[in-house]
Amino acid sequence: MSISIQDVEHVAKLARLDLTEEEKQTYMQQLNAILQYAEKLNELDTEQVEPTSHVMELVNVMREDESRPSWPIEQVMKNAPDEEEGQFKVPAVLE
């Protein structure tokens, strides 16, 4: 399996990244090298192996469904790049 420039462009779009032409070339080469190295895993027969998503056998963690106080709005807004009346402000979504 090998990654083309079109694949790199598609993945960058999914990842919400704009890449320069130079970055596209570099990442194409480097991702190909890394994924080629990852092909190594195919040497192993894992048909009967269960995947490990978590090393400890944890079950779901629940708490009582009770309301708790949250952060004051002005605190939450403290790091916002742009805000208005206690809301995060972004450019218009609709034309």
Added chain:
Amino acid sequence: MSLFDMKLQDIHAKLADKQLKVSELVDEAFARIGQVDTQIGAFLTLAEEQARAEAESLDEQLAAGGERGLLFGLPMGIKDNIVTEGLRTTCASKFLDNYQPIYHATVMEKLKAAQAVTIGKLNMDEFAMGGSNENSAYHPVRNPWSTDHVPGGSSGGSAAAVAAGEVYFALGSDTGGSIRQPAAYCGVVGLKPTYGLISRFGLVAFASSLDQIGPLTKNVEDTAYVLQAIAGHDEKDSTSARVDIPDYVSSLNGDVKGLRLAVPKEYMGEGIQPGVRDAVKAAIARLESMGATVEEVSMPHTDYAIATYYLLASSEASSNLARFDGVRYGVRSDKADSLLEVYHRSRSEGFGSEVKRRIMLGTYALSSGYYDAYYLKAQKVRTLIKQDFDKVFEQYDAILSPTAPTTAFKIGEQVSDPLTMYMNDACTIPVSLAGVPAISVPCGLADGLPVGLQIIGKHFDETMVLRIAHAYEQAGDWADRRPAL
């Protein structure tokens, strides 16, 4: 002798006898930083005013006869991916250049309760991605043993600050070896605890199933004290373990007699620099002469760990870093005219090249059509790697290996070659995938640079790992060696 070369208990005895004040400790930290940090570059942000005020208040408490906390008055440095209320937290990324957290990470609350004093925030690889600290968006960190060399990554600032005597201890985070490898390169002690032992609440997530906070100190006993202060269940972290916390300090009995230790042949093979192999072999022989039984074992899936790790860690990273969108915090590009452009431009301008590379790799591995071939496959191989550890631990108390295949390499030497760089973590990554605890202790020098011995234990068996490390440290000649800065 500098106060920073003293043991915690001796410092506390001096404080209790009124021979020493916390303010003097804090003064010494800032004086040392002023003296050496232009050469080292360990700090990104200093908390001078806050630290001095805290020191004064602790001195007043002591004068009034108040109780001393476990880490009373000790100057500490915090890796800059652990959030600190009111103190800038950047993850060494331009994206968070102006980020002022409004809350403390749980470990910070615990350290505050133990009365340690925050000196500042330590440099790292951007978002903890890297093995050399060259990926910081600000400046690289230099190894105190030789400033031409890297300190290791991603907790390079934490390891270098401790090695250079700028702080008494530091916190780092370890995803694939990011505490242990820099500890080895800088000649200090670094512990990655069992996954889930320490709360990750307030640690900026890189790969959530692997990340773990841990201490870097100059000796094993101090590591036990810091661990004591920060371990324990936290309801704010759903992956936090509910286990009883033992007394780590009293487990350091200096005795390894009768312990059964395993050395996997896969960790001592080709790729291990000869000087590193010699130092580790000598350390193993020392433990044997102290009464431990050492046997060679095989962990056959070791060779698959790096590929497994980079697929899993990058996938989790691409998902975790999706929250950096320029809307709620961090930088927002001023060139964006639409919401989609806010996302694209803010991320493209804010992230450095290693972070983008991992986001790209992770997004690809999780994308439609490739999930089974890469992500699921890696999760299955992770099971096999974990089983290797389970099998060895049926018969042995701990596993020994080098911490890193080589000593610290030169700055700039590997930066354009991600695959070679990833190999630096070959000895630490399998441990992270299995979620077991491991410590790196200094075990000598090769070509004038420090070598680390890695001691790996069963899940939640930190007492065993610390006990062996401490016994070795007491018997060895390496614990008091310091770089000539």
